[in-house]
Amino acid sequence: MIARAVYNSEGKIKGYVGSYHNLNRHNQDEKRLRKTLKSTIQAIANTIEKRDPYTFGHVNRVAQLSLAIAKEMGMNKDFLRGLEMGALIHDIGKIYIPAEILNRPGKLSSYEMGMIKTHSELGFDIVKDINFPWPIKDMVRQHHERLDGSGYPDGL
Numbered sequence: 001m002i003a004r005a006v007y008n009s010e011g012k013i014k015g016y017v018g019s020y021h022n023l024n025r026h027n028q029d030e031k032r033l034r035k036t037l038k039s040t041i042q043a044i045a046n047t048i049e050k051r052d053p054y055t056f057g058h059v060n061r062v063a064q065l066s067l068a069i070a071k072e073m074g075m076n077k078d079f080l081r082g083l084e085m086g087a088l089i090h091d092i093g094k095i096y097i098p099a100e101i102l103n104r105p106g107k108l109s110s111y112e113m114g115m116i117k118t119h120s121e122l123g124f125d126i127v128k129d130i131n132f133p134w135p136i137k138d139m140v141r142q143h144h145e146r147l148d149g150s151g152y153p154d155g156l
Contacts, residue, residue: 038085045088052094052102063087082134089136090143093123120144121153 003018045059066087070080094102097119101112108116124141145151 034081041085041088044092048089048091048094051099052091054103055091059088059091062090078133082132082136083139085132085134086136086139089123089127090140091119091123092126092140093119093121095126096122117144117152 003016005013006015006017008014049056049059063084066083067080070083075083097115101108101115104112120141120143124137127140128137130137141153142156145154145156149155
């Protein structure tokens with residue numbers, strides 16, 4: 001309940017006006033939205049993986065490993081939520097890579113490998129305008145960067 005005083009023209013309290021907010025319902029709505037977001041992200045991850053059978057299960061393993069490391073580091077629940085979402089869709093740019101390249105057995109040519117390497121930038125382009133409360137667009141773009149600067153797309 002939230003209440004405030006109502007004053008008369010002489011500055012004396014005339015009465016009170018109040019409103020009741022059901023915080024339990026708000027919490028339930030937030031949980032439902034969080035669950036819907038995770039389910040949506042998981043559906044996107046599943047779609048990506050169906051296009052690339054050679055890496056089936058990869059995004060879920062990346063999510064599990066990332067979460068295990070972050071928990072060991074003592075990261076908070078909100079950080080863990082964002083990390084999981086980013087891990088699940090980090091390969092979303094593979095949607096634009098031709099299936100003939102993704103599914104082709106054997107070694108890829110340098111041209112084909114170059115196409116594969118564009119998936120992190122393509123993924124960034126897909127998610128850049130989504131207002132996530134976490135830096136997911138950066139996770140998607142930078143997931144092939146390396147500590148020694150030998151990664152891509154920016155060699156960070």
